[in-house]
Amino acid sequence: MRSIRFLCAVFVGCLLLAACEESGPIKIGFIAGLSGPGSDAGTGALEALKLAAQQVNTDGGINGRMIEIIPRDDLKTPETAQNHVRELKRLGVDAIVGPIISSIGMAMLPVINELGVVTISPTISAADFAGFRDNLFRMNTTTRENARAYARRYIDLGLTRVALALDGQNQAFTDSWYREFLLEFDALDGLVISKIWINVNNVTHADAAAQLLADDPDAIVLITNSGDGASMAHEIRKLSPDIPLAAAEWAGSQALIELGGKAVEGMELVQAYDRYDTNPRFQQFIKDYSAMFAHQPGYTAVLTYDAATVLFAAMRAKHPEQSLADALTNLSPQQGLHQELVFDAFGDGNRAIYFVAIQDGKFIRVN
Incomplete structure (x- = not known):
């Protein structure tokens, strides 16, 4: 009888525990x-x-x-x-x-x-x-779609010699982005003339800017977050006020504009949403x-x-x-x-992408 009572108590306890799990918060x-x-x-x-x-x-x-x-x-x-x-x-x-x-x-x-x-x-x-x-x-x-879209856009704009800054703190992204950009850019007869890693080996943003400009590129692409993108833009503009700048989609937050000010005016980047959708x-x-x-x-x-x-x-x-x-x-x-x-069988989604440029302190969609 004691064994039966014990088993009943365990069973009731399990039911109560399951009920608590089903009625408690979804964490x-x-x-x-x-x-x-x-x-x-x-x-x-x-x-x-x-x-x-x-x-x-x-x-x-x-x-x-x-x-x-x-x-x-x-x-x-x-x-x-x-x-x-x-x-x-x-x-x-x-x-x-x-x-x-x-x-x-x-x-x-x-x-x-x-x-x-x-x-x-x-x-x-x-x-x-x-x-x-x-x-x-x-x-x-993925970076495959995004970085390759950048490559095609810069070829269309006649910017065939580019330099890139890559953030070493997010190497999984920056390596992938660079690899996909390079494959498409090279296939379209573009040339990556230099790449500089930042946030590694005590390379300052000022030093990185000077190295990026050393080979006289047509444009510079910053594969960084918003804060580092803004800082790099300031250093680049001190040396070359007019060189076209782009940033990878990772940098595309309001902080890029707030921290970058005039230095990021004209900068282009991809965004995964249309902020002007009505x-x-x-x-x-x-x-x-x-x-x-x-x-x-x-x-x-x-x-x-x-x-x-x-x-x-x-x-x-x-x-x-x-x-x-x-x-x-x-x-x-x-x-x-x-x-x-919707997710595919591998749990991968997909987004439409939109090119924007920073104009008068705002992200403006461009064709």
């Missing part, structure tokens, strides 16, 4: 750089996730369960990001949103696969992530985001809101016996802020 981890240079990208992403969660919670949650966001700062350090994944797993998160940069994604990948934590990155784009079935889902177009869904997002945070959303906010859209939709659609990864892969197309959102 979403968030990992991104939230401090230091370029942290505006991570902060904007976190804000968009908070907005999406608040809207879901206001509507009653997902199957009656509220969304709880647990943010962590990766400090742009691989080991820190890996430790955060392990911590968030222990805390029982249902999924992770992030990271923002590809080098951190590379560090997190083996850990999220080992622990089975579904992770959706709004922005990472190194081509090396594409075409693998794992627990990392990506919203963004569709009601996007305009309502801008209104809600601005009301909540008192400033306009940037590209990481737009892509993160879309990431939250598909994540929450998959959680609603998931059958009890179905994994979240399977639910995401088989999810019907969801309407995002600009376009339909």
Whole structure:
């Protein structure tokens, strides 16, 4: 009888535990750089996730369960990001949103696969992530599409000799971007006459600017974050006020303009969203985001809101016996802020891209 009573107690305890798990909050981890240079990208992403969660919670949650966001700062350090994944797993998160940069994604990948934590990155784009079935889902177009679009544009503009600055703190992205740009540019008879690594080996931005200009390029491309892009632009403009400048899509936040000032006027770059889109869904997002945070959303906010859209939709659609990864892969197309959102069989998404130029302190779309 004691054995029977014990087994009954265990059974009831398991039922109560399952009930608590089903009725408690849905925990979403968030990992991104939230401090230091370029942290505006991570902060904007976190804000968009908070907005999406608040809207879901206001509507009653997902199957009656509220969304709880647990943010962590990766400090742009691989080991820190890996430790955060392990911590968030222990805390029982249902999924992770992030990271923002590809080098951190590379560090997190083996850990999220080992622990089975579904992770959706709004922005990472190194081509090396594409075409693998794992627990990392990506919203963004890869460097293959983006960097090659830059190469074609500069050939069309007659800028056939370019120099590049590459950020050594996000080598997974910059290496991939450079490789794809070089392949397309070379095929179109363009020439990369020099490349300089920054944020490594104590190379100052002033020294890097001088080296980039030494071979008299037609244009300089900065494969950096917004803060370093702005700083490099200042140093380059001291030596060459008129040379055409471009920045990789990673730099395309409002901080680039705020920190760069006149030095970034005329700079071109790709963005993964159309800030002048008039569709009601996007305009309502801008209104809600601005009301909540008192400033306009940037590209990481737009892509993160879309990431939250598909994540929450998959959680609603998931059958009890179905994994979240399977639910995401088989999810019907969801309407995002600009376009339909869907993952392929490998968990890879795709975005339309738009060239913009900085004119009078604003991003203006160019043809």
